[in-house]
Amino acid sequence: MTASPSGSLLSEALEFLDQHPEIEAVDIVLTDANGIGRGKIIRRHELAGLYENGRHLPISILGLDIVGEDVHETGLIWDAGDGDLRAWPIPGTLVPLYGTNPPRGQVLLSMYDLDGNPMTSDPRHALKRQVEAFAARGLYPAGAFELEFFLLANERDSEGRVQPARAVLDGRASGKTEVYSVDHLHGMEPLFSDIYKAAEAQRIPAETVISEYAPGQYELTLNYRKDILRAADDLLMLKRLVRMQARRHGVTACFMAKPIEAYAGSGMHLHVSMQDGDGNNVFTEATDGEWNPLLLNSLGGLAETIAESMLVFAPHANSWRRFVSQSYAPVAPTWGVNNRSVALRVPAGSKNARRIEHRPSGVDANPYLVAATVLAGIAKGIDEKCDPGPETTGNGYECERASGAEMPADWFSAIKAAETSTFLRDALGEDMHRTFTAIKRAEYLRVARTVSELDYHLYLHEV
Structure with a gap:
């Protein structure tokens, strides 16, 4: 042995x-x-x-x-x-x-x-390395992911497009944005009942289910973990069991970032905080009305590194269709309090539960790499005392960060930014960085040389 x-x-x-x-x-x-x-x-x-x-x-x-x-x-x-x-x-x-x-x-x-x-091209080791680096500081990252996804019919519509699944309870169809509709959830009750039973069997702390902001879109939340490695394991295991149970009920669980062009895409928001050796949340403000400097520095580090990290958060060609103004997906490296139009949100609530909600990632991203990159951004912010700039209030889609920092405009720009990023190389480790960026460039070339139905629609009879 x-x-x-x-x-x-x-x-x-x-x-x-x-x-x-x-x-x-x-x-x-x-x-x-x-x-x-x-x-x-x-x-x-x-x-x-x-x-x-x-x-x-x-x-x-x-x-x-x-x-x-x-x-x-x-x-x-x-x-x-x-x-x-x-x-x-x-x-x-x-x-x-x-x-x-x-x-x-x-x-x-x-x-x-x-x-x-x-083996340093294993993505879980990239996250474990960041966790160990924080442990050497006497800090322990805690967190949880949110899982947004679509339930789609196995059959396409008459024009070949995907369509929301009918209710598994009685076959009822709905093309409405049934956001937060409890009655709409009842139609998927047999499926969600099995999802919860499967999660319980796997000791996954699956909690609230929501009808989200698109026809056929749902969200499952996960309870907070003191160990962010386990939080990433939870997310991967939950995706697997949702896909399995959906298939058993005759529908398709879709984890593309943007499966339906007219509606919002699916995110994978990461909630993250830091605890000291006694289990205290170090992001908690010591004085009411004054943000903790560690929280602000962490926000600053994340804002400074978003641009070069976007390939991790949006790793596929389809990922980039999610970033549209007023779509609940962030389009600039902004931060705000109780504001869903920003990239880095400080949720409302008890100061003892103070945390950062990192919103750029799509549900198609790898949670190990997302968490590793987020932790590295926080570490940079703490070490360099990064200033996040002014808080964004109101409509973040109409604001630009004071520094003028911008996210990449498209997938290829994100690949180039990631390939040359010293920060991302250090965040993931040299081998994981090489592996990931090489795979993404190969996938970009695959997409770029593919003649699609859109090509025929636009050009077949016109040029």
């Missing part, structure tokens, strides 16, 4: 097998740069071996693009001979999958070199 560098213990696997004699197989899931789960399904009798010795998986898994093609520029394919490294279970993520037949479980993995050192 080899000591697990992830901290996983054989006793966790044996206890799980004892508690779940019905489970026949287990999904073992490694998360790549795009946030896609890749791995295998192993049989019940193989689980103990995974915990004893890890599992060899090809290094190339972490060098794949969105469609699963090798990106040779990552250096993870033939430069390494497509050799195997060793994946180990992430403690606390071995769970049953609700509703599977035959019954299965699931465990998340993280990749390590054969000598046990972290």
